[in-house]
Amino acid sequence: MIRLKSADIEELKQIAQKTYPHECCGVMVGSIENGVKTVTELIPAENQRTDSPANRYLITPDLLNELEKKLKGTDRA
Numbered sequence: 001m002i003r004l005k006s007a008d009i010e011e012l013k014q015i016a017q018k019t020y021p022h023e024c025c026g027v028m029v030g031s032i033e034n035g036v037k038t039v040t041e042l043i044p045a046e047n048q049r050t051d052s053p054a055n056r057y058l059i060t061p062d063l064l065n066e067l068e069k070k071l072k073g074t075d076r077a
Contacts, residue, residue: 002028003038015044023047023057027067029076040076043067 004012016024029041049058 001036003036004028005039008039008042011042015042019047022053023049023055025057025059027059027064029067029071031075 015026018024024044025047026042026044028039029043030037030039032038045059045063047053047057048060049056
């Protein structure tokens with residue numbers, strides 16, 4: 001189960017509307033407790049997929065590695 005605040009859901013809707021008709025993408029950061037994932041931060045990412053961005057997405061490995069390093073050792077995942 002993923003727990004999102006109402007404000008986060010609204011933010012996701014706005015991001016999706018801005019990027020339409022292309023896929024929107026990003027990273028949800030938060031914590032996991034007793035199997036429940038609670039989102040505390042949304043990090044939008046530009047869709048790097050150039051050949052078919054309307055039905056595919058790509059988040060660069062560099063961005064994912066950067067976020068992983070930033071979050072390593074914290075209680076956020």
